[in-house]
Amino acid sequence: MTKSGKFGFEQSVNFFREHAGDTYILPEKAGADKERMLSLKQDAREARYNFIEFAKQLSKEFTDLKYDNADRCSRWCRDNGKGKPKIIHFYFWIQLKNPKWKDQLPSVSLSFGAENCLDIRIDVEQDNLDKLRDKNPELYRKIIEQQFHLLDKPLQNNIEYRCIIPEADTLCYGNSDVESLKKKYKNSENKPLFQVGTKVKSLFEKDNAGTLFDEALELVRVVKSYYDFVMTYNEENCIDRAESIDEEIDDLHLKGEDREAIVNLRVNQHVFRDRLLSRYKHHCILCNVDQTELLVASHIKPWSKSLPKEKLDVDNGLLMCPNHDRLFDRGFISFDDHGKILISSILTAESRQALGITGDIKINLSEKNKAYLKYHRDKIFQK
């Protein structure tokens, strides 16, 4: 077996392809099979080690997600009955967690194996969920409801659902069943638990092309923003957070631009920005800038004029590059109810050209965007 690719995935995939489902016996008890078992053990250790390293690399990309620890990664073989011999697993599994999350709460998990190659998803561990149902029924209900709520939002094509109906021991995969299941269990005590996952297939080839790491990162970002949305988003949280930002600014006795700068900094540290990143697929709505760290969550109705519940409402935001954010913020441009751009007469032809502003630009709007944009046209836009 040769090690190749940036994270040695080829080796790991080969390990699963060759050995998943095989029997493993401790080398000292394997008799004539001793050499073969020693080499199997060595190969499995390397494959597992590669995957752990990969998960560690991924977790470094996120300030709030930590690699849990090696013990949480599935053992590479599992007991068959009373311990001997052992069956080689079909997959490894790793959890990334925010240390602030309680044990019972969901995690972002990566699993990796012969069939699905790499599966990244957010979920609630069923065991913990069962314990939670007895210990804290209110929190249990909240988790179920929040997971359920996720299905009301448009999801990207590469997101798959997995549905677990508590106590019915039923698993359903794919998107097609979701609507009917939602209806069927709408008034039931046993509401289904939905997981959201995304899969990278053909890992083997992608790793050879050297693109797997970037793709996986992107997928984790997508899943993570849904995760944040599910776990942290509700109007009450957003109002609390908005109030604490206002309090902080009052304490600092800032005025004018300094005040605005702190508001923008804090807003852009909130799930508000993650949701905009996800909604607009990490792209400025007006140009091709797609470098995440440059993109700004821009308010349609300004923070200082917004009601508490409007301040971190994702429909009161648009994702833009710094140039276009400034144009919008200062009223050089706005949008009509169809999303067609409105350009202020004070924006010079030179600036328009340099900043790529042309009259044929049109963006997609949500219904709630439109109400906020009316304010922008009336009060901010410099006709």
Ligand SMILES: [Zn+2]
């Ligand atoms: Zn732009």
